[in-house]
Amino acid sequence: MSTSPPPPDRAQARRRLLTAAHTGLRDLGAALSTPSPSDRVPLAQASRAWVRALPYVIVMGAIAALLPVTVTVLVQDYRVPGALAGALATAQTAPLLLALRRPLPAWWIIFAADVLGGFALLAADGVTDRSWPWTPMVVVGYLLLMVLLAVRESRRTLLAVWLTTGAAGLVFELISQDKSDGIHLLLFVLSGVVLVVTAALRERGEAQRQLAEQETISEAERSRRTLLEERTRIARELHDVVAHHMSVITVQADSAPYRIQHLPPEAREEFTTIAASARESLTEMRRLLAVLRSEDAQGERAPQPGLDKLQQLVETTVRAGVPAELSLAAELGAVPQAVDLSAYRIAQEALSNVVRHAPGAATRVSVTSDDNDLTVLVVNGPATTPGSALETSGTGHGLVGMRERVRLTGGSLDVGPLPDGGFRVAARLPLRTKGTAP
Structure with missing residues (x-):
């Protein structure tokens, strides 16, 4: 009695399946040749030790639970020989530990062991009324492997793994539809869901990390730009x-x-x-x-101010709502023009900060001199009305400009908050460079 050829639809389906499997394996081989972004274990950068150890605990617990259960089920339920059952169970579960660092090679091992297990169960005596080609333990271990794989690999690799998983299940379905109970379709759907969810969470975390890095870089660039602007202005x-x-x-x-x-x-x-x-x-x-000179500079061709303009500056500050007073030494002596300009600008920046950040605060400006140094001291009390925080980070123009002017003259600057909620700016400007006679 001759055997009739398979229906044309079945033959075309097999050809499409083989073509898809070949394409998936080719893409997977190309992805395997590409190194992973990192060989670090998931959560390796966590600050707490128990968080860093958590992946090992989960994987070791899964291996400790799946390995003996797999051996027992294969031997007692599926009636697989003990040696073969032990080898299959070990190959299907132990590589999960390797997946912590090298998930793609671990997938190759586990996937090959699962496929070999499917063929081994096909010839076993206890497959009737039981899951085939994948056992429930295979499904659990495979989903954990998908999590470890999605944490590390690219979208192309994950897609190739998912399609290969579905192709393998479809091959077994075509081999024996009588023994298949649809578990291959369940694994195909669940593995896809796990890959999508895990990869989405990973990409979201990477996006947040890159955004934080970009914000840090932007803040550094703003600080550098501010510094260069202040230096150009001083020049x-x-x-x-x-x-x-x-x-x-x-x-x-x-x-x-x-x-x-x-x-x-x-x-x-x-x-x-x-x-x-x-x-x-x-x-x-x-x-x-x-x-x-900047294109939008205004008033830069006017004479530069000095200590003789401090009284007008303080009066302008008072009109802005800040009760300020000036204490200017009667005999300041000869003050170099660079020091004279720097002292005025430091007092101007300090008073501007008071107006912006401590409105209504009582402020005192003091300028004294000895034979060597000119000291500019601006002290304000706490704000009488709510205002923004004091500029203590050094990223604004005020403190940056003060530091640059003090550095230019070779002096020193001391700024910081006071216990009563006020703020203090103290600048010491040398009246002569080292080695210069009075």
Whole structure:
């Protein structure tokens, strides 16, 4: 009696299945050749030790529970020989420990063991009325493996694993529809759900981590930009100071032959050279200022203020609602222009911070001097009305500008909150550089 050929639909289905399985295995092999993003165990970066040990506890507990149960079920229910049952159970569960670091190689081992187990159960005597080709223990272990795999691998790899799982179940379904109870379809659906959920949670965590890193980088860039802006602003302001000195040198060099009688020709030529060099330096400084000057700068060509403008600054602060008073030493002596400008700007920034962050606070500005240093002290009490927090992080223009001006003159700056809720700014500016005579 001849055997009739399989129906055309069944033959086409088998060809499509084999083609899909070949494509999935090819993609999976390509994914396997690509290294994982990291070989760290999940939760390895946790701060607490028990959290870092949690993956090991879960996996070891799963192995300890699945291994003996699998052996018992295979031997007693499916009537598989003991040696074969032990080998299958070990290959299906023990690689879960490897999956903590290398989930894809562990999947290869477990998947091959599950497929071999399906063929072994096909020839066993106790398959009737029991799950085939996957046992319930295989389903549980495989879903745990999917979690470990989705935590580490790419979307392409996870899709290839999922399709390969479905293809293997479909192969067994085509081999023996009588013994199949649909558990391969259950594993296919559950593994897909586990992969999607776990991968989504992982990508969400990675997105949050990248966002936090980007915010940190943005904050650092803002701080750096603020610092550069303040330095550029200080450079523009110091241009007037240096230009004044260069102008004095030019005038003195040009007028020296007329002011000094019987000047030798060599000295006249030397003064002429000095004046020409000074004028050339002034020209270069004007070009430098044109580069430093911002397009939207306003009022930068006005004379730079100094300590003589402090009284007007304090009066402006009082009109802004801050009760401020000024204590200015009667005899400050000779103050270099750079120090004079820096002292004014420090007091100006400190008072601006009081207006912004401590409205209504009683404020005292004190400027004293000895033979070596000029001291600027601005102390305010607690705010009388609610305001924003004091600028203690150093990311705003105020404190950054103060620090840069103090660093420019070689002095020191002490800022910080007071016990009563106020704030203190103390700047010490040297009146001369080291080695300079009074």
